[in-house]
Amino acid sequence: MIRAVADRAFLPTKSLLENVGNMVILTGRTLISAVRPPYSYGGEFAGQFMFALRLCWFPLLISTVAFGYEAPGLQAANFLTLFGALDRLGGFFVLASIREFAPFVDAIVLAGVAGTAITADLGARKIREELDALQVLGVDPVKSLVVPRFLALMLVTGLFDIYALLFGIFGGILATLVNHAPIGPFFITLFNNADTINLWGSVLKTTLFGAIIAIVCCYKGMTASGGAEGVGRAVNQAVVIAFLGIFAFNYAFTQTLLATHPEVVTIPK
């Protein structure tokens, strides 16, 4: 009885901690495998990079324009119009799009589109015993499968951040035009507030988002069990855990960036 109650209370926590621990171990093994020769993952890396690029460019375009237009665009424009300060929308987009929304939308699209594809692919291979077969044939699945996906997703998420913030800002321009305002002041306040710290911070953050997505999705795929249903469950868990990881990491990263670079908190006139 006591054991049953204890199991119900502590097993989920134990399982969560085990999962997190295993993902940290997988990250370590991936980094070591990536730098240790031979570098036999070049072909797979290129394939995965192109795969993620092909899958994500259009969903990301639609998401960033729509999101930029609606949330920071129309909502902030409505608010700023009350004060007759719609020209400050460009300045707001530095904070909104570059620092927060573009990285977020980028990571969410990458996790939802490319990450789930990775989990489903590796999960299906796990169920068909292909991963075991690889190991028995003397091939390290971390080096041959995880490292190329890890590097490809980091690179593609980082690059897509630029793409996402450009189209996010385009959404802001649309919102300005919809409010019948000239776009000159939008650009003036945008460039007045823009700085390299926010830009490299944004790209670095999304690159690390890519690492989180890759590790979570590879781990859940490689540990899938229970047939087709198990793969579906793994995909679902991968997305949820990746989002939680991204949100938590975003908080820590942004707070650290602001604390170490206090000048970006000050809004120039």
Place this chain on the structure above:
Amino acid sequence: MSVVDEQQSRPAPPPGASEEEYKWHTYTQYPSGRPDAVEFIDMYKGFGRNKILRGLNMGLPEGMVSMILGPSGTGKSVCIKHMVGLLYPDDGDVLVHGESVPNMPDDDLFDMRKKFGLLFQDGALFGSMNVFDNTSFPLRQHTEKSEDEIEDIVTRRLNEVGLGSHGDKLPNELSGGMRKRAGFARALVLEPDIVLFDEPDSGLDPVRTALLGELILEIHRDMMDDAKEKQKEHLPTFSVITHDIMSARRVADYINVLWKGRIVEAGPAEDMLNSDNPFIRQFLSGESQGPLTMD
């Protein structure tokens, strides 16, 4: 002679089990006269509360076709995964040619696995590669052979398993039996010292099961001749996991009967088929009456 061939006093039942549950386990191991290629020493393995291996002592003699027989769910496939380091024991040891698998660093483990060829239950072919590329995969990964040499070896192996004209097909275009044979060809291309078959007869009709059994024997004979001619350090060892008694009778040189995580009895096929143990007699004759029930 390995440690598991030596006759020892009757071991105590595993923790939590009664002597009654293990009364048919005589632990008799008839001598094979050969050193063991693989040895399980007092091995325990559980998944959560489900204890699978419970003090397993088992040997697979070199140069023989060994069968691991036992009722479903007794841990036969778990044994194979321990041999190749895909699973680690909770306690005890697995030795391959005298080297402890659980204690090997990763790099040594990947090297050690080159000694093995493993035929998975469904072939475990790589879905993105055709049969030829699947079969040539180990050669391309681990040897410096030219494409011409690789083509020669792969074509010979595919012909041996009757898939010579199916090299360009993808795994999803093959039947279950063809996938198994392709997996068999892939398991053999590196000429491994130890070849493991995980239920090669599952999902096959009786005729194809018999043909696959003959193929296993024929290839083992060829590899034995080759090993003797080249005076290799280790003779080829085949191990087949099955619960198909007919396959065992046709193919086995040596039989291990596994039940409740321990070996009931083990020995050369002739000794086992003449065993007085009621459990062994029931299991090897496939009768419904005897110690083994549906429980």
